[in-house]
Amino acid sequence: MSERPKTPLLDKADTPEELRKLKPEQLPELARELRDEMISAVSVTGxxxxxxxxxxxxxxxxxxxFDTPNDVLIWDVGHQAYPHKILTGRRDRIRTLRQGGGLSGFTKRSESEYDPFGAAHSSTSISAALGFAVANKLADKPGKAIAVIGDGAMSAGMAYEAMNNAEQAGNRLVVILNDNDMSIAPPVGGLSASLARLVSSRPFLSLRDLAKRLARKLPRPLHDAARKTDEFARGMTMGGTLFEELGFYYVGPIDGHNLDHLIPILENVRDAAEGPILIHVVTQKGKGYAPAEAAADKYHGVQKFDVVSGVQAKAPPGPPSYTGVFANALIAEAKRDETVCAITAAMPSGTGLDKFAATFPDRSFDVGIAEQHAVTFAAGLAAQGYRPFCAIYSTFLQRAYDQVVHDVAIQNLPVRFAIDRAGLVGADGATHAGSFDISYLASLPNFVVMAAADEAELTHMVHTMALHDSGPIAVRYPRGNGTGVAIPETPLQLPIGKGRVIREGKSVAILSLGTRLAEAEKAADQLDALGLSTTVADLRFAKPLDEALIRRLLTTHDVAVTIEEGSIGGLGAHVLTLASDEGLIDGGLKLRTLRLPDVFQDHDKPEKQYEDAGLDAEAIVATVLAALRRNNVGVIEGARA
Structure with missing residues (x-):
């Protein structure tokens, strides 16, 4: 790691109010220092x-x-907001990013008044900014609402739903389209900037407003022709016809790295009576840091790295990641079956489907940030006899829940859901935690819901999914590496709704779902040492439950504990319902459920998060001992010593 950079100008600009005291000609140097400070900070934190x-x-x-925070600035997703955090009074904590007790990696309302809206999922910024802008309009307040949205986020339908409604905000809404891979416009230069400055200027807008008011007095056909002529003329020279049709006044494209262009155009927009306005800004991901410019994908999210060389710290060698295991298993299934195909929503590398796409490009589909479309697209493929695997993070699948229910479950279509990042996710925190998928999927008729305890189990479950044609089926697995077990060369088709007993005991039964199985086995060792003979079962399925196994364990043990990496309403709730319906707890059985607490947990190291959640071996042991000390019989969820 290198020494912290010298930043004399940045040292004077800890807040936007201090920033505005600088002269315009000082801003390029300030930007250079800000970039150096961000690189230095992220090299330490990742x-x-x-x-x-x-x-x-x-x-x-x-x-x-703009007069932030009176003018609200909303960053879409929020992962590009590190420079914003440095300039808004948080520089002294920037090296705590994504660490326990430190700054969030995304915008967060509780962190600063300069974060008016929390974000970590894509394509929400225009809707939120519209809400702020309309509220100001209703209250007759002058404040602007500025949404900064990347072009990748424009692949989501929500952005267009918001834009279609934006005229109601008037001139209080400004949308910055951050086009960072030139997918919308070619490189821009001085002529484009001059045009943008001209059409955003007050004289031009005033003249245009006058022309519009005069045109309204013309007969309707002439009025419509005048409006279309204006839009066509600017569309021919500048682009943006689509945005004009959605009710926006379009300005751009302009060079997002040229402050001499940006400042006057933003000033024109700030003072304009016209609105809402969309400014198309072209930027380069990784700008100003050669390794990131050369490999934007590899430097989107990074581990700690050396600033001079750009070399990222490598994790020590260990077991393969669950994502990698899934990808390899799916490739193997696709080699056996030409109807197997894969769908992801803008996360090919995150879900491992980039590997699948390299082998089967014609059977791999990245639909962009469009989870709703991904699910219904998969349903259409399934209806035609294909075997689609829809690989989406647990937290992002939430965005397509109506499609899961209406287009998949009700029609009982065999869509295969590969749910990555299930459970807690460490540094990404509450916004990316996969806390709810067991609850929201296992409650649906026709669904099969599995959770892999290790890499071998995940391989078996992918094979089981490929062969399951009688309805929707899902497997969940966590972020990070596996346990190191051998991956089977020939996977097994698991019987649906059947668990397995890992070790047999007599007094205590631990019913595990997912990768907490390792902690369950540790707890069993400790309980056995205390003279409490312990059974450990890997249920494998949250739905359908292995009712025969659960019934046997609940009727032959004094204490039973369920454990899962999901919220209330999941496995524990289903086991409790079974026990209640069949009267299994009437004879004195003590049944307890361990699951994620009813809170949104902040970012931290995963092992610390699970310890705080009470989902480690010590918590299991404490729960069992507390249950045995109680004289009453019944159901007490989540007991602690």
Whole structure:
């Protein structure tokens, strides 16, 4: 790691108010120092790098021109907001990013008044900004609402739903389209910037407003022709016809790294009576740091790294990741069966489907940030006899729940859901935790819901999914590496709804779902040492339950504990319902459930998160001992010593 950079100008600009005291000609140097400070900080903490580097000049310009926080600035997703955090009074804590007790890796309302809206999922910024803008309009307040949205986020339908409704906000809404891979416009230069400055200027907008008012007095056909002529003329020279049709006044494209272009255009927009306005800004991911410019994908999210060389710290060698195991298992299934195909929603590398796509490009589909479409697209494929695997993070699958219910479950279509990042996710915190998928899937008729305890089990479950044609089926697995077990060369088809007993005892039964199985076995060792003979079962299925196994364990043991990496309403709730319906707890059985607490847990190391959640071996042992000390018989969820 290198020494911290010298930042004399940045030292004077700890807040936007201080930033605005600088002269315009000082801003390029400030941006350089801000970029150096961000690189230095992320080299220590790890986190998102490329996206933030791409918006350094834009961040400086926005806070310089607009009256933040009175004018609200909303960053879509929020992973590009590290420079924003440095400029809004949080520089002294920037090296605590994504660490326990430190700054969030995303915007967060409780962290700063400069974060008016929390974000970590994509494509929400325009809707939220519209809410702020309309509220100001209703209250007759002058404040602007500025949404900064990346072009990747524009693949989600929610962005267009918001834009279609945006005219109600009037001139209080400004949308910055951060086009950071030139997918919308070619590189821009001085002529484009001059045009953008001209059409955003007050004289031009005033003249245009006058022309519009005069045109309204013309007969309707002439009025419509005048409006279309204006839009066509600017569309031919500048683009943006789509945005004009959605009710926005389009300005751009402009160079997002040129402050001499950005500042006057933003000032024009700030003072404009016209609105809402969309500014198309072209930026480069990783700008100003050569390794990130050369490999934007590898430097989107990084481990700790050496600033000079750009070399990222490597994790010590160990077992393969669950994501990698899934990808390899799916490739093997696709080699056996030409109807197997794969769908992801803008996360090919995150879900491992980039490997699948390299082998089967015609059977791999990245639909962009469009989870709703991904699920219904998969349903259509399934209806035609294909075997689609829809690989989506647990937290993102929440966005497509109606499609899961309506388009898949009700029609009993055999869509295969590969649910990555199930359970707690460490540094990404509450916004990315896969806490709820067991609850929201196992409550649906026709669904099969599995959870892999290790890499071998995941391989078996992928094979089981491929062969399951009688309805929807899902497997959940966590972020990170496996346990190191051998991966089977020939996977097994698991009988649906059947668990397995790992070790047999007489007094205590631990019923595990998912990768807490290792902690269950540790707890069993400790309980056996205390003279409490312990059974450990891997239920494998949250739905359908292995009722025969559960019935046997509940009727032959004094204490039973369920454990899962999910919220209330999951496995424990289903076991409790079975026990209640069949009167299994009437004879004195003590049944307890361990699951994630009813809170949104902040970012921290995963092992610390699970310890805080009470889902480690010590918590299992404490729960059993507390249950045995009680004289009453009944159900007490989540007992602790």
């Amino acid at each position: 986190g998102h790098l490329g996206a933030g580097l791409g918006v350094v000049e834009l961040t400086v310009a926005l806070h310089y021109v």
